[in-house]
Amino acid sequence: MTDQKNDRRDFVKTAAVAAASMALKDVASPAIASGATPITLPALPWAENALEPFISKNTIGFHYGKHHKAYVDNLNNLVAGKPEADLPLEAIVKGSAGKADQAAVFNNAAQIWNHTFYWNSLRPKSDAKAPKEIADLIGASFGSHEEFVKQFSAAAMGQFGSGWAWLVAEGGKLKVVKTPNAETPLTTSATPLLTLDVWEHAYYLDYQNRRKDYVAAVVDNLLNWDFAAKNLPKA
Secondary structure (H helix, E strand, O other): OHHHHHHHHHHHHHHHHHHHHHHHHHHHOHHHHOOOOOOOOOOOOOOOOOOOOOOOHHHHHHHHHHHHHHHHHHHHHHHOOOHHHHOOHHHHHHHHOOOHHHHHHHHHHHHHHHHHHHHHHEOOOOOOOOOHHHHHHHHHHHOOHHHHHHHHHHHHHHOOOOEEEEEEEEOOEEEEEEEEOOOOHHHOOOEEEEEEEOOHHHOHHHHOOOHHHHHHHHHHHOEOHHHHHHHOOOO
16 A cells, blocks of 8 residues: 555656646747747857967867857847847847846847957968058058057057957048947947957966067967958948
């Protein structure tokens, strides 16, 4: 008789667990049922060791595989089951910008976008030079490539704490701007062409507190001018 009672108790417990599992499944399913596609971590445009010796495979592994991925995971959790889940990333960034109640959504979405733009702003070491169209604009806007380097490096060094230095196009000219934290020119009238990440996690494993050395290494050796040219606004 005791065995029968135990069997019945086990059956009731199993049935309750199964019912709870089905209930949880029903709660979690609407976003999937609606056809929403989660934001995904985009592939790097080069191998993790391609930027050595200027940026190590170890840094890229943590920066891309941990930090960038965390922003993607966080954003998907934040927008799950909400209208934003059906929007492209740029629309999420622009739609949440400046809204206090969507600060977490903006911070994670903008950091995904900024990091993806940063990876594409870099290229493995080569002798590639800026295409004529952008080289001419640099000359017209800054006076010389050397002056651009000076201003861009100063923006990267002058950004207090975490943030970004950008080369942007606006009003037919190029200029250098800097943004703190997750802020991005994507939410302004300017068109971003290149960016440099100056959050500490971008360089600390390789350069510790020597941000100046990191900035010089990237600006002198890794900027992807073909990418910048492709981003120029069309006439």
